[in-house]
Amino acid sequence: MMEKQNTGTQPVLQAVNLTKRFGGLVAVNNVSLDIYPGEVVALAGDNGAGKSTLIKMISGVYRPDAGHIYLEGREITMASPLEARSLGIETIYQDLALCENLDATVNIFLGREPTKRLLGLFKQVDRNLMLAESNKVLDRLDIHIPNLRRPIRQMSGGQRQAVAIARAVYWNARLVIMDEPTAALGVPEQRKVHELIHTLKRQNVPVIIISHNLQDIFAVADRIVVMRRGHKVGDVPAGEVTDDDLVAMMVGSA
Amino acid sequence: MRLQTGEIRSSRFWLDTLSKIWAWLFLLGMVAFFSVAGDGFLTPFNIQAILANMAILMIIAIGQTYVIISGGIDLSVGWVMGMAAVISATVMNRLPESSPLWLVVLSGLFAGLLAAWIAGLVNGILIARLNVPPFIATLGMFGIARGIGFLLSGGMPVPIYVRGLGFLGNGFLLYHHPTAGWSFLSPPPGLAQAELRNLTGYFPFVVIVMLVLLVIAHITLSRTKFGLHTYAIGGNKEAAMRAGIPVERRLVAIYLLSATFAAIAGIVYNVRFTNGAANAGEAMLLDTVAAVVIGGASLFGGAGTVIGTLIGALIISVLANGLVILRVNPFWQFIAVGIVIIIAVLIDQAREKFAQE
Structure with a gap:
């Protein structure tokens, strides 16, 4: 998957220097993220790391305080999740x-x-x-x-x-965002969801998945983006890290 | 990939089936019982009387069906009906005596509708925009409409002095007389006063009005986007919003619809009894909710049909009529309806519990 990025394919989604503040709290601090066609990107991080806020800016729930979002090279601004959907950004919520x-x-x-x-x-x-x-x-x-x-x-x-x-x-959908897709499921059902994500990937639909479940992440992700306290602290191919590396990045002991 | 559900448990299957057909069976059983036990129950005259007597209840219950499917309840229907009846009666009396009947009825209808629409709009805005629970918003309107109705009528029924109005309210599409034969819209001409008692009417006007409204409401609920959205809002309001359904607008429309049907029922009351009374719809709250719930709607929202409500209204009306024919004190009807509504809710809850497992 890394090759794909290096051969100069245009990313489906580019988030550039996104920042979101809530009062004095900087929930997402200057985070950039590229998503390529047919790529499954897992967003990992502890509670409060800023994963959800980042996703909500991409899916039109929040307006970023700073930064730009490009969909297939064109800059987009979204006033509501409905607008994001009409642009082809579909979010599947946990419920x-x-x-x-x-x-x-x-x-x-x-x-x-x-x-x-x-x-x-x-x-x-x-x-x-x-x-x-x-x-x-x-x-x-x-x-x-x-x-x-x-x-x-x-x-x-x-x-x-x-x-x-x-x-x-x-x-x-040009991009599917899934929030904790396996949280409420038993093990056999989790596998089926993994298969579904692979099917989407085969059809070249990129997927961003938020998950706490490391098993999930390693089962489906091509690339893992790790967040901690609003910053992006890691962006690594899934094949090149272990559970322990990931946890270390999430808690900041690496 | 196959995603199979587990085998359908037979208990759930039976409960589901039972919850769908028990009202039909109950109605059939009651009709059978009264036909055998009551003299004159199963006659064209009596069956038409049952249908004509349930017209007001059924018309309001149509609106209540939409409201309950959307996950709400409209407690104000009975008093909104009374308020509309008083206002429309007053307007009808104020028109010049020479006005044609259709103009009188339409003016009354329009005046009653206007008043009801204000009530429905306030209910809808409180519930959809300001997130007031439907129970509270419509309870407030219950009091307001009641007060306005009594204030405008001075606490007394308002008799309507319009010639031919009672004929319209109690008239039939077809008449038959053993010697004078058939006639359309009015009794055969030249019948002596004493001969009128041998006259039989077919297709009462109020029943026709009820059936037309019922068919329109049924098609709208089961086939249009508006109907589908009503179910979606009752099933999962949050999901409906995220899917882009204009939930606020739909809810306002649903409460407006409920008030509209209440006003129409008020006019039907006017023409049937040639008066308007603030408390004309006092019994309607219990009876409409009973009809809707007996008809398979869920008080949790998301389920129900107009046809189901029709069955519920028929059960209530047949019960009332049958008890009179059996010479049972008619006050027993309230107790019987109360018991049936509790049974209906128990079945609904059992179904809900099974569904969640």
């Missing part, structure tokens, strides 16, 4: 933000439902189109969920994560 009373197809299209005219009178939600398109995107991700018309409530944790990822990908 997945799914409506558990609704089925997978509706959740994939929530807020952007396709409609067709019925008898020329009113616009009706096109459920068949939603089902067909949901099947397409799930096929693309190599996910098989029996009966997509079941409410999310009846699905397993892994299936829910798959639906959330499918929703992000369907809308042609």
Whole structure:
């Protein structure tokens, strides 16, 4: 993966000298980050290291106090997470933000439902189109969920994560951000999420993953960015570090 | 990669099925019982009476269905209905005597709607913008609408002196007389006063109004974006917001809708009883919530249908009618409805508990 960066491929996302202050606290201090196509970057760090704040600037939740963000070479400013989504930056939160009373197809299209005219009178939600398109995107991700018309409530944790990822990908995500994707899952389900991240990678969609789980990080990441007290203290290929190196960087004893 | 769910546990399956069909079974059982035990229950006349008597309840319950699916509750419906009924009655009385009936009814409807929309808008803004819990916001409106209704009417029912109004409210689309035959919209001409008692009406106007509103509300809820968003907001408001659904606007619209149906019910009351009373809808809070919950809606939000609410309203109306036919003291109806609503909520909670496991 490092070669890719060196051959001069354009990064999908470039964050340059981002800073965010909350009162006197500098949550993120002059951090730069490049994300290349098909790359999985893990963001590691202790609680309060500034991982979430950094991600929230990239996903449009916070406005940076200083610095610039470039998406495929063009500078972008985002007033809201919705704007970030419309630019192709999809964030999958830890709680997945799914409506558990609704089925997978509706959740994939929530807020952007396709409609067709019925008898020329009113616009009706096109459920068949939603089902067909949901099947397409799930096929693309190599996910098989029996009966997509079941409410999310009846699905397993892994299936829910798959639906959330499918929703992000369907809308042609140029970058997927995942916040603690395996936190609530059992071991077999964690593996499935790892497989999904590999699938995204094969399709050249870059992924930023925030995780406390070192196993997660080593299972999927090409590169690990370590943060401590608002600073970026490490940016290393995953193959070149050990658990201990990582922990040392996180707590600052290296 | 396969992501399989575990086998569906049969207990959950049965509970799920039971929670979906128990109201239908209950209604069928009741109809069967009253048909056998009550004299004159299963006649066209009585069935139409049941439907006409439930029109007001059903119309308000449509709005309540949307509100409860969105995860809220509208406690103010009954008094908003009464306030609209008083205002519309007053306006109808003020119009010149020569005004055509349709103009009188439309003016009354519009005046009642205006008042209700203010109430609905205030409810919606309090709940959607200012994050006041629906229970509190609409409880406040409960008191305000009640006070306005009584103040405007001086605490007395307002009789409406408009000719032909009662005919509209209690009229039928079709009439049949054993000797004079069929007629459309009005009784066959030339019938003696004494002969009118042999007249049978079919398709009461108020039932037609109820059915039209019901069909429109059902299609809107089950097929449009607005309906889908109502479910999404009730299921997970935060997720709905993040998905870009205009949650605030939708919630205001939902409470406006509830007030609109309450006002329409107020006008139906006006034309049916040719008066307007501030306390006309006093029983509507219990009855509409009962109808919606019996119909399978969840008080946790996110579930419910207009058809389910129709079943719930039918259960309440059949119960009231059947008890009268059996010559049981009608006050028992309140107790029976109370028990049925508690059963419905218990089933809902059991289903919710299973779903979370």
